[in-house]
Amino acid sequence: MILEKNYKIMVERISAWRSTKQVVVLVSGDPCFFSYTKMLAKDIGRESCLIIPGISSMQLAFAAIGECWDDACFMSLHGRDTEYAELVKKVREQGKVGILTDHKNTPAIIARRLLENGIRERRMFVCENLSLPDERVHEADLISALNIKTNGLVVVIITKK
Ligand SMILES: C[S@@+](CC[C@H](N)C(=O)[O-])C[C@H]1O[C@@H](n2cnc3c(N)ncnc32)[C@H](O)[C@@H]1O
CATH class of the missing domain: 3.30.950.10 (Tetrapyrrole methylase, C-terminal domain)
Structure with missing residues (x-):
């Protein structure tokens, strides 16, 4: 599913899916550099996220x-x-x-x-x-x-x- 900038929907879907599925969020470059890590770690919980960086x-x-x-x-x-x-x-x-x-x-x-x-x-x-x-x-x-x-x-x- 391509959610692009619909962050609110993305968090709702991840919250709904993650009790039964592993969810992968793909972003460009390094997700910790002006990207989604800050918001996702806050909303989903840092301990629930495995962050795999790409090249920024x-x-x-x-x-x-x-x-x-x-x-x-x-x-x-x-x-x-x-x-x-x-x-x-x-x-x-x-x-x-x-x-x-x-x-x-x-x-x-x-x-x-x-x-x-x-x-x-x-x-x-x-x-x-x-x-x-x-x-x-x-x-x-x-x-x-x-x-x-x-x-x-x-x-x-x-x-x-
Ligand atoms: C929301 S930021 C995400 C940055 C990303 N987290 C990173 O580490 O590269 C998006 C901006 O990154 C830069 N960017 C991303 N990919 C690029 C590329 N292939 N070439 C040049 N700039 C790029 C552009 O300035 C773009 O507007």
Whole structure:
């Protein structure tokens, strides 16, 4: 059964099924990284869950640009509209910031928000459809990034120049 974003229905079904069945919830990447683990562990009970991680898009992105991620910080703009103050603060203060995006919070919008807040001297890496046949990774300064068009799943990494 494909439930996609219907989290409420998903929890109801899991609660109903799990007395008689084992239930598997498939998500992309690492389920503990901006994903369903937090909510499911709270609603179903952590002791009832066996969590098997996949490779996170963030791991793939840092590997694709050839940078370590043990000194990076992270945030998600996926499905969120109000996180730009946090983005600006993180990019100002940190050397590497990895960002999950969505179709509204695109690389071009992120570049615009940073430039509007006086941030210029940064590189942006746009990591698109990682591990998929149409994977693309490109690097730009923030002004050039205003014109980047993407199609699909995108991780953005901002580094100090
Ligand atoms: C809800 S988050 C889930 C992240 C997932 N838990 C992980 O570890 O990658 C979804 C976001 O992850 C990123 N993403 C997932 N798969 C991707 C891929 N193959 N290539 C690039 N970004 C991806 C995109 O930013 C997407 O909007």
